[in-house]
Amino acid sequence: MTELAKKRRAVSQVTAEDVARVLGVSQSTISRAFTASASIAEDTKRRVLKTANALGYRPNVIARSLITRRTNIVAVVMDNLTDPCNALFLDALSQRIQNCSCQTLLFIPAAGQDVEDILPTLLQYQVDAIVITSATLSSTMARTCALRETPVVLFNRYVPGLDIHAVSCDNEAGGRLVAEFLIKTSHVRPAYVSGLPDATTNIDRKRGFISRLDELGVTSWLIEEGGDYGHEAGYAAAKRLVGRRDRPDAIFFASDIMAFGGIEALREIGLRIPEDVSVIGFDDVPMAAWPSHGLTTIRQPVKEMAGEAIALVGLGSLESASPEPRTSFIPGTLVERTSTIDRRR
């Protein structure tokens, strides 16, 4: 033991042993008082709890986890907290995790570092489950986790071929909702501004949108590549889009943040929203509700998604991590605000 450790021990930590000595009982008894399932006399338990409290004793969950093999820690891997949408996710996830008497251990990959590099470190912490909201997982790594029986769930993304849990908003259905809404409100020339080209979120939103337009007999839609999900991307794409002769009368942006950029571009040009162009986003971040945006958008069911993710890794009910990997798609809802209009009126 180092000097530091000795000193710490001396000053600080009250152990079960200490409580036992004071009460003249065995250390096991102290342990039992803090284990719900253990058999202990009601009276003994009360006495233990009382003096434990007086001495400031609380079980060391780290030591406990060595035996129980449960740390009550869930790892969340997330790459960009600055994105309001991610902040929403993390918030919902931690709440749910805390509801299961666990805590969130956060892993933010440094620039140029990917999940693969982080996973070994992460596993050293013996976490009970892993939620990955950034990037995805190689099948090798998935296997490593499976071998250790550490359940993993991808959040807001999925990999069709991979044997791993995943939870995502039903982005395709969301895209379809938008298509229906725009056609119902008599738009004739809708456009989609795409986000990160390879993200399933982007691909599915786009596919749902286009396929539903198709089903409804609309063929004159436009596609504009944003490049990423950012404000700049939305701004630039909107500028390009309205520069065309066949200007769209409605633009569906792959994310709210892009839509905000788009709104800015449109206003700069002098176009009115929604009179000249309707704008729709995706996510429903808090800012979408601000009157200046009044953004019609698809609300991601963040709480339900978080709940489902935690359920899949079997946190709520001990031991019941769903054995066969499942991908859950949770439907979002369209929130109508002032950035869209019914063109018949």
Place this chain on the structure above:
Amino acid sequence: MTELAKKRRAVSQVTAEDVARVLGVSQSTISRAFTASASIAEDTKRRVLKTANALGYRPNVIARSLITRRTNIVAVVMDNLTDPCNALFLDALSQRIQNCSCQTLLFIPAAGQDVEDILPTLLQYQVDAIVITSATLSSTMARTCALRETPVVLFNRYVPGLDIHAVSCDNEAGGRLVAEFLIKTSHVRPAYVSGLPDATTNIDRKRGFISRLDELGVTSWLIEEGGDYGHEAGYAAAKRLVGRRDRPDAIFFASDIMAFGGIEALREIGLRIPEDVSVIGFDDVPMAAWPSHGLTTIRQPVKEMAGEAIALVGLGSLESASPEPRTSFIPGTLVERTSTIDRRR
């Protein structure tokens, strides 16, 4: 050992013992190979690392922490991730924490739950340090932590009387910067819209602003109470403010988010920014840079603040948590954008 534990053990975890057996060395040797300071033959170390890797062995940091009394876990208590400013803080803090080979354990108080309720749980995790960005700490709790030698630092807040580390932006200096800037650019009737009345952030920004105006001989300033730091609050306060006969020619909002609300209100009324009214915020959240806002604001030195917080709790350099409690104020900088104008021109 429960059935679950047994099963897990059987399938998953490779221990130092396993590696030792394969190599025909002692388990201590395996441990040494993973301890930088331990003395071990270069060749032995290489062999250990190689087969450890082949077997998929990595030291169990939880077990290690039982002896070393360092978990390499830092608790961060934060109440509202949805606030972009908090997201910025958490992002910076985790980065810094990870740079010290530690990880962030997140604690989000549930509604109606305060830090006091959380602290016991938190301490059970034997974290190496605690960063509190929500609320503050009673002196009792501060003493509990001191007794356990778990360093604590308040972030973005401080309590003058309390014997505890704290890091904050120099909000007073920030307020003074704003006052100077507005007067230098020939504003004659500045206003301050306050945030949460009792927050040190709000009080200090206001005091700095007013006192510097005073020093500069300006006496015709206005104060409007926002009530909190939100968008709505800024919106409502701005409406009240410009409804007055003696309308201000510049408004300093206690936060960027409030300023966005204010901008919205002003535009709604038909006032131009900055021609009719200059607007200044505080924080410099990413949205402030969006052209639609172009918000002149005080940038909080988030990275420096995070660095200082981590330094104060002595994470970088083992054992060197600053013994006497210190409050660090880090100066912010004024970022000039398009929401303000020089009125002489």
Place this chain on the structure above:
DNA sequence: TTGAAAGCGCTACCAG
């Protein structure tokens, strides 16, 4: 219901 004892996986000391 309780106490004694055996570890969980690891580090840190003590001999050699």
Place this chain on the structure above:
DNA sequence: CTGGTAGCGCTTTCAA
């Protein structure tokens, strides 16, 4: 430099 040994604080058998 290496192996043996004694724990870290706790849970969980096994007897009593």
